[in-house]
Structure formats: C-alpha cells, structure tokens
Amino acid sequence: MSKQRSCPGDASPRTPLPAATIQPRRQQHELINTLVTATDWPLRERLIALLALLYAQPLSRITRLRRTDITIIGPEVFIRLGDPPAPLPPPLDDMTRRLLEHRNTYRGPNANTDWLFPGKRPEQPITPGTLNNRFSKLGMPIQLGRTTALRELLHTTPSPVVASMLGIHPDTTARIAAEEGITWSRYASSRQARNGSHNAGIHDS
Numbered sequence: 001m002s003k004q005r006s007c008p009g010d011a012s013p014r015t016p017l018p019a020a021t022i023q024p025r026r027q028q029h030e031l032i033n034t035l036v037t038a039t040d041w042p043l044r045e046r047l048i049a050l051l052a053l054l055y056a057q058p059l060s061r062i063t064r065l066r067r068t069d070i071t072i073i074g075p076e077v078f079i080r081l082g083d084p085p086a087p088l089p090p091p092l093d094d095m096t097r098r099l100l101e102h103r104n105t106y107r108g109p110n111a112n113t114d115w116l117f118p119g120k121r122p123e124q125p126i127t128p129g130t131l132n133n134r135f136s137k138l139g140m141p142i143q144l145g146r147t148t149a150l151r152e153l154l155h156t157t158p159s160p161v162v163a164s165m166l167g168i169h170p171d172t173t174a175r176i177a178a179e180e181g182i183t184w185s186r187y188a189s190s191r192q193a194r195n196g197s198h199n200a201g202i203h204d205s
Contacts, residue, residue, distance in 0.1 A: 023144040023145050023148045025148060028145055028148045028149070031053065032053055035050050035053070036050070036091055043095060045131070046095065047095050047096065049140060053142070053146070053148075054092070055149065056153065057166065058128075058146065059128035059142065061167070063117055063119075063126050063127065064115075064125055065125075066114045069081075072097070079096070081165065081167045082163075082166050082168070083164055083165070084164075084165060086166065106118075110124070113125075150162070150168070150172070150173065153166075154180060154182055159174050
C-alpha cells in the first residue's frame with residue numbers, strides 16, 4: 001500500500017485557469033471512451049490524458065505526481081491531487097494499478113525514481129512539452145477538455161469541494177459555477193435525487 005504525501009501541486013502557486021472555449025461534452029465523452037478502450041495506445045499516455053480530461057488537471061501537475069501520491073486501500077484506489085485524495089473509478093483504478101506494477105518492475109532510465117511518470121532525464125519526470133506534442137499529433141484538445149471536465153464536476157459537486165479535492169484555485173471553480181448558473185439550491189435538489197436512486201455515474205447536464 002502506498003502512503004499519502006503532500007499535494008504534488010504545492011511546489012508551484014495555483015493560479016486560476018483562463019477562460020476558454022469548452023469542448024462539446026459528447027466529443028469529450030467519445031475521447032474518454034477511446035482512451036479507455038484503445039489498448040494499443042501506451043498505458044502511460046492514456047492514463048495521463050484521462051487524468052486531465054476527468055479531473056481537470058494540467059499536464060504540469062500530472063507529470064509531477066509521485067508513486068506515493070497513489071493510495072490503495074483494498075479494492076479502492078485514491079490519487080492525491082488536493083485534499084482529500086480523489087477516488088479513481090473503474091477502469092482508472094485498474095489502469096493505475098497496472099501502471100504501478102509496471103513501475104515496480106521497470107528497469108530502464110529513472111527506474112529508481114519516485115516519479116509516477118518518469119522521463120528520460122535522470123531524476124526528472126516526463127515533461128509537459130513532450131506530452132503536449134504527443135497529444136497534439138493525436139488530435140487531443142487537452143486544455144479544452146480540462147475546462148469541460150470542471151463544468152461537469154461542478155454540476156454534481158459544490159465548488160469549494162471541487163477546488164480542494166482537485167487542488168484547483170477556488171476562484172476558477174467559483175467563476176465556472178457562476179457561468180453555469182449553478183447554485184447551492186441546485187446541489188440540494190441534485191443530492192436528494194441521487195439519494196432516491198440506486199444508480200450512480202457521470203451524467204450529461
């Protein structure tokens with residue numbers, strides 16, 4: 001079992017995300033499904049892209065995650081992006097387990113480093129620029145996807161909770177919630193509806 005550590009984003013100041021054109025939700029979901037099912041793509045790149053598209057994380061923070069930012073408790077897997085750690089739902093939990101297993105048996109460059117996504121330079125993680133180039137060639141709009149992810153999360157979870165759990169500047173979550181017209185009364189209604197249903201999942205707004 002991995003131990004928790006301080007948030008990987010603490011080393012640099014958290015600044016609000018700039019306003020951006022969002023990616024259509026249907027297109028976002030299609031891309032997420034592709035990343036989940038495209039087993040011929042490298043696991044590392046797929047997991048990094050999913051963390052950006054589901055948890056609104058910038059590549060600069062994802063690349064600085066360490067193995068100790070992953071906590072496994074029985075069947076559950078958590079990732080420390082903020083406080084408290086965020087749960088990873090299926091199939092992200094299984095993908096993360098497999099990545100950790102690969103890291104534990106990896107004998108290439110940076111084999112002994114604690115970085116979750118090691119790069120080629122000694123004691124350094126993979127760089128955001130390298131990932132940006134790879135994702136651009138694959139046509140993945142990561143920045144637009146982050147904004148879409150935040151909007152979806154804010155339709156089910158209060159703005160301060162999203163900001164804290166994902167390590168995102170609270171001004172960003174508050175601004176986007178206001179743009180979406182989300183209020184606490186809506187959260188209360190949504191919670192009552194969820195309590196009356198046995199189904200859980202991510203739904204379009």
